Amino acid sequence: MGKYIHTSLDLIYVVVILVGVSRMGKPYVFTGLLEAPPFFIIFLLNALSGLRFDFKISLYCAVVSILVVFGLGFYDIYSGYLIIIGGIMHTLFKASLVGGTALVSGYIGHRSKELVIQAITEEEEKKFIKSIFGRYATGEVVEDVLRRDLKLGGEEREVTILFSDIRNFTSIAARLQPNEVVSLLNDYFSEMVEVISRNGGTLNKFIGDGILVIFGAPIRHGNDAERAVMTALEMMKKLEKFNLKQAEKDREELRIGIGINTGRVIVGNIGSTERMEYTIIGDAVNFASRLESLNKELGTSIIISQSTYQHVEKIVHAKKLKPVRVKGKEKSVWVYEVVR
Structure with a gap:
């Protein structure tokens, strides 16, 4: 007025x-x-x-x-x-x-x-995009997101999920002081994150001593399943070098299990206006976690699903394991151990 x-x-x-x-x-x-x-x-x-x-x-x-x-x-x-x-x-x-x-x-x-x-x-x-993705991906990935003018929000897409977990870490942590546990995890995560970033993966979160990685979101590369499997193999090589350093410090060696699955999920920002998290939801995520846990039962290190194997069968050597029942499906599906 x-x-x-x-x-x-x-x-x-x-x-x-x-x-x-x-x-x-x-x-x-x-x-x-x-x-x-x-x-x-x-x-x-x-x-x-x-x-x-x-x-x-x-x-x-x-x-x-x-x-x-x-x-x-x-x-x-x-x-x-x-x-x-x-x-x-x-x-x-x-x-x-x-x-x-x-x-x-x-x-x-x-x-x-x-x-x-x-x-x-x-x-x-x-x-806002930088604050969200800067914690999960490299600066190059964040800049790629901005160049493509990606809008934040939920969507359904096919991705490849990588779960990794340290075997028997609870018993290992029980023998260490709290500050030693934190130091060990920080050193281990630093080595693994470097491999993940170099292969274009998006670090979604740390789950205790586990790692959840997404390939195919927010940026698709066209060969995300291959990138995920190559990341897993490199993580194993990196772990060998890491354990050599652990031995020099008279520390206990670590063993990890990795599960990889390709499937359709809901991916996007989930949370409230005060706190959001870029994450994925769906049965494909749960199955990847199940594959990771299966390593302990079968004495393996890297297990991939049949859907992932179809993308990488020509570039990796994998051994067929027993069929596994998948939630929401009537028939069991074959899973594979990646040898090299």
Whole structure:
């Protein structure tokens, strides 16, 4: 409301000046109010109305200015400064010019405001995306997400899930001091995360001494199943080197199990407005976790599902194991141990 009052007062000031000048008997009064120099302040006010970045204000300014121009024009005609026909056409011309100036200025101001808000919103969204994915993926992956203009939210897609877990870590931790447990996990996770990042995986979360990794979200690579299996093999090689360092420090060696499955899941941001987490939900995730646990029962290290094996059978050597029952399916499916 205050903006409308200010706009009205500005125009009233101009009218007062114009009428005051006309009564002073100055030479230019004979040209009429619409031609008096102070009249051009109305053009200026309309031209600057867009700086309020509110099209409604500019529209209001245009309407009031048109009414003012008609009032001044008829005053000029009544006073004999303009002939009737010429005066009416002249008044219409000035009114349309003044009103058009306000509308154009208002549109420019409105669009400028929209563009500024859009730029700010996009920048805030980018910061949010970086805050979400910066914890899970490398800087290159985050920048790729931004370049592709990925919008945050849930969607269904096919991904490959990698679960890894340290065997018998509870008993290992029981023999160590708390600070030693934390130090051991930090050293181990640092080695594994380096491998995951290098292969384009998205580190979703640490689950105690376990790791959940996604291949295919938020960025698809076209060979995500291959990347997941290659990551698993590299993790095993990295673990061998890690255990050599452990032996030098007289620390207990670690053994891990890895389960990999490819399937359709719901992936996206889940949580509240205060705290969100980019994660995956679905039976394919649960089956990957089950495959990881199966390593302990079968004495293996890397087990992949049949759906994953179909993507990598030509590039890895795998041994068929016993069929496993999958939740939601009537028939059991074969699983495979990746040897190399």
